[in-house]
Amino acid sequence: MRGAVIHAPGDVRFEERDDPKILHPADAIIRTVATCVCGSDLWAYRGLEPIDQPHPMGHEYVGIVEEVGGEVTSVRPGQFVVGSFATSDNTCPNCLNGWQSSCLNREFMSTCQADYVRIPNAQGTLVATDDHPDGAFVPSLLAVSDVMGTGWYAALAAEVGPGATAVIVGDGAVGLCGVIAAKELGAERIIAMSRHEPRQQLAREFGATDIVTERGEEGVARVKELTNGIGADSVLECVGTPEAMRQALRSARPGGNVGFVGVPHEVAIDGQELFFSHVGLRGGPAPVRRFLPDLIDRVLTGRIDPGKVFDLALPLEQVAEGYQAMDERRAIKALLKP
């Protein structure tokens, strides 16, 4: 089979790789229906994460089950499945508490930009749809496997509830899905921070009521202006840089909450500032598995359409172009189909 391999910053190649095999009775092999490039893949692509040796890429997937190991009874060959970027047995204490992305047997997916993928912990990780969904749903189901699940978690971590004012820091795919989540969870006012016109438009389509184009202290000041000088109830931090985190923490009102899902890179939090802010803070890799059945249902009933974040669709063999387009911000998110 063929798949993406990163050799060095800026150097992603589509090349021949070994076919994945069942290595453990809890594994499954899926044939990829769609995969994509994640904003977090760009950290390595931009040289901000070390690449010790060439390695496969990709952690988002929907597919058709090809083969299952002896312990897998929850899905069977031929079914269309959605899974999370963090695999989970769904039976350990952390999974039972709803924190599947901290599963004691967790393995992060990292080989999904390929024709076939091995899914560890398939029994607890994969969720099958009742039927093969119409192709029009595929982008949104793919979004659910990571960016929509992560945006959903950001909104829950920021404790968005009915009537809340929510601020979304970051206009990448996760931030835009965070707008959808805030809307679905009942936020009345949704302030999206974005300087890019097409992304602002999509944010509005997803439910944003206000757009703030300023950044840093000016951005914080603008949010305060829009919230009677107090700050927002809930802030979703969907970037992972020190600037974005500072902006998020300072945009929340005393007693408000920040959910942070951008993978932090050199983010340091000032203990005293946090102490005196009275702001609650929770983040981490989203326990997407907890939300999958609900989010799949919202997609298939037409309530949400997070697949709109894919503004570029390419054949999988052009995966390198997907990275480049996202790196240059020509595309929000690239969908890849074998």
Ligand SMILES: [Zn+2]
């Ligand atoms: Zn577990």
